[in-house]
Amino acid sequence: MRARKRSTILNVRDLRVERSATVILNDVSWRVKRGEHWAILGANGSGKTSLLNALTAYLSPSAGTIEVLGERYGESDWRELRKRVGLVSSSVRQMMADDEAALETVVSGKYAMIDYWGDPSVADLKRAAYILKSIECSHLTARPWRVLSQGERQRVLIGRALMADPPLMILDEPCAGLDPIAREHFLQFLQKLSRREGAPTLILVTHHVEEVIPAFSHVLLLKAGRVLAQGTTTAVLTSESLSRAFDSRVRLKIENGRYTMSITAKSRAVM
Numbered sequence: 001m002r003a004r005k006r007s008t009i010l011n012v013r014d015l016r017v018e019r020s021a022t023v024i025l026n027d028v029s030w031r032v033k034r035g036e037h038w039a040i041l042g043a044n045g046s047g048k049t050s051l052l053n054a055l056t057a058y059l060s061p062s063a064g065t066i067e068v069l070g071e072r073y074g075e076s077d078w079r080e081l082r083k084r085v086g087l088v089s090s091s092v093r094q095m096m097a098d099d100e101a102a103l104e105t106v107v108s109g110k111y112a113m114i115d116y117w118g119d120p121s122v123a124d125l126k127r128a129a130y131i132l133k134s135i136e137c138s139h140l141t142a143r144p145w146r147v148l149s150q151g152e153r154q155r156v157l158i159g160r161a162l163m164a165d166p167p168l169m170i171l172d173e174p175c176a177g178l179d180p181i182a183r184e185h186f187l188q189f190l191q192k193l194s195r196r197e198g199a200p201t202l203i204l205v206t207h208h209v210e211e212v213i214p215a216f217s218h219v220l221l222l223k224a225g226r227v228l229a230q231g232t233t234t235a236v237l238t239s240e241s242l243s244r245a246f247d248s249r250v251r252l253k254i255e256n257g258r259y260t261m262s263i264t265a266k267s268r269a270v271m
Contacts, residue, residue, distance in 0.1 A: 009201045012066050024050045056170070086160075
């Protein structure tokens, strides 16, 4: 039993979130084991962001249980737990101070604080510089947030998340706002990150199958607040399952480990 608990990064059971008589998530059960990387996929309104907010305790469950890194919601201090979960999202990106240098942004990740006002130690500065180098961003060390490109900002936020050496990293639509080339470079960076020794478990939230790179071994497919399918990427990502998820006739292709999706036009009745 203890071995199973140590191998489980995240365990959601019978999760229900209801607000003002509206059911947002219903009967969601999902378990992530160490060594797995998951993509959460679904159409707009499927419940992806709500599930993420429940995992990070910004949305309280109406029923069910949530366990993250062995800690159960309602029994543990989620403010402390957040320091062990790296989060990269547009909400974090929008809150960064314009004049904050990239090195300072990375340091702030150790304390899970935005606009960190403390006096970082020499050790913190050295670690932040090492992380920037490891993510190929040393040239951004002194560059303020306001002049960074969208792709550079996403990489720096990854570095910020790595500062606390988290066992779990959640990426909430990290490619939003990136042009096609910047998105591809960022996805290649994620692929490299996933292969590093001691890499955190990655959870990618997206509605683009093109972003489900080979690094992601498993997929959780949501529809209308429920789990439509979950399991290995090859088992879950099919034309049939995506057609159900997006309420359209979808054709899925895979080439060199990368997915593309197209909509098949419905045939018209012959008059």
